[in-house]
Amino acid sequence: MDQVPGSPHKPQDAQGGDGLPGCSRHPDRPTGVRCTRCDQPICPECMVSASVGFQCPSCVRGGSGTGHAPQATAPRTIAGGRIATDPRLITMILLGLNAAVFLAVLATGGTSSWLPSRLDLVGLAADPSQFRLVGVAEGEWYRLLTAMFLHQQIAHFAFNMLSLWWLGPPLEAALGRLRFIALYMLAGLGGSALSYLLAAQNQPSLGASGAIFGLLGATAVLLRRMNYDMKPVLILLGLNLAFTFLWPNIAWQAHVGGLVVGAAVAFGMVHAPRDRRTLVHVATCVVALLAIVAVVWVRTLQLLG
Template identity: 65%
Template sequence: MEDQAVCCYRHPDRETGISCTRCERPICPACMVSASVGFQCPECVRGAHAASDPAAGPGVRAPRRTPMQPRTISGASLAADPRLITKVLLGINLALWIAVLAYGDRLLDDLMLIGQASVPHGVQLEGVAEGDWYRLLTAAFLHEEPMHIAFNMLSLWWLGPPLEAALGRARFLALYLLSALGGSALTYLISEPNQGSLGASGAIFGLLGATAVLMRRLDYDMRPVLVLLGLNLVFTFALSDIAWQAHIGGLITGTAVAYGLVHAPREHRALVQRGTYALALLAIVVLVGVRTAQLG
């Protein structure tokens, strides 16, 4: 007889392996409030805060105070809809895919990642090396083939909500965008300057690396995510016409950023997390600057 899955008492549809250290009820990443030892549920945090007045003796009700704001494992406030940013990112990707179907190669030429390429008649050059920095980001929202966008958006819908719930909206969005830029930067650095590249795969690999970091932080079983990561890496190098540089760049960036977000000490959390963003962005700028200097 199989063991019954343990689910969060506030979100019955979410399996979890973490329990509140006070009441021992199961809680998911969205409900975890970091405490001095382990994690507590929002109700226990509010109850402890209300009963913390030392002036209230036995039988005396402590004065009502503003309850402590529950926080996720990364220090973010709990959101009513932990899938909002994921839905917005899905919408942007789908909207641009429809635009590509409508406008064709003209839109791809204007927004895809390309280092340096001659336009018709060789009159002038275009690409990131000529100042089209926006291509590093816009390329991560472009798709051409139906299977390409289908695979990436299914991956985003599967990986995005748990990460968004655990990290918070702003941190999740920063993770996604930095992973996308990291993938584009490595592609720009290593690939041939006239090789075009597009797709959200770099950002998706960043989310995959972040998922591994979060599961390790919560002491979950790592085998499923490691198997998934291994299979994706095999496909990355086994199949042709795949920009493996974007996958590896996104994976490295997402893993590093997520580590800084979930392992930041509580007393210096904001400083460490902002420093993580800054270092990741600085590394991306350096890679882009080196390649641009090489291309002259």
């Protein structure tokens, strides 16, 4: 991305649509954060973690005033991740995986085929001749993961993928690749776990919606951390929750589970103390995963009992 002409240490105060100044390198992105060295407005993509606050890439490269060489060689995101040259790589990989599975489902005959029936989320099913355990309750815990990549209809697939493309890159840029994929997977698993816990025993569920709602919750947490205007994301979240509960045949449990886990994991990532950031991030992800395992274990014991 080309830098805005002019002195790299002259604050750029072009106002964004919500009254915040535009980023000095990306004027179309309003931001409430400024470089601690030159006071330029900087967006999440341009933020480099410093000993105090954040710095812009120009000051990091110039090394003006601090004498800390590691800051110039190892710039970090707001969550402590490495700044990637392409902040959309993981998002595009996830899009590709979802598309590949969707095409495989179509190729094998749709939702009645073996592929989705063996990979979607099922707790307990009633057989005409016998009552038998299937799915997660039978020990097929992999369904908690595979259900995240299945979609029943093209509209279902298209809406989730558009949401992923819209929400994914900014979060990937702000968190870093490893933290972003951890957030996505945990949110998706959280949605599967709550769906398994609360949905009807013989009701399968599938879709990336739990992970998408996790990204939406994480976006709200990140914007709050950045002191951005929360109204747009809160309105979007409210509309999505209303749609979740008012539209028939939607697994609201997966949406709520993904939202809660995604917001909780993101909070741990962006609010971790700098000197213990890695430890807090690992602990946050481990606690979230243990909570998911506990929910699945309790529900399985209920079904088996």
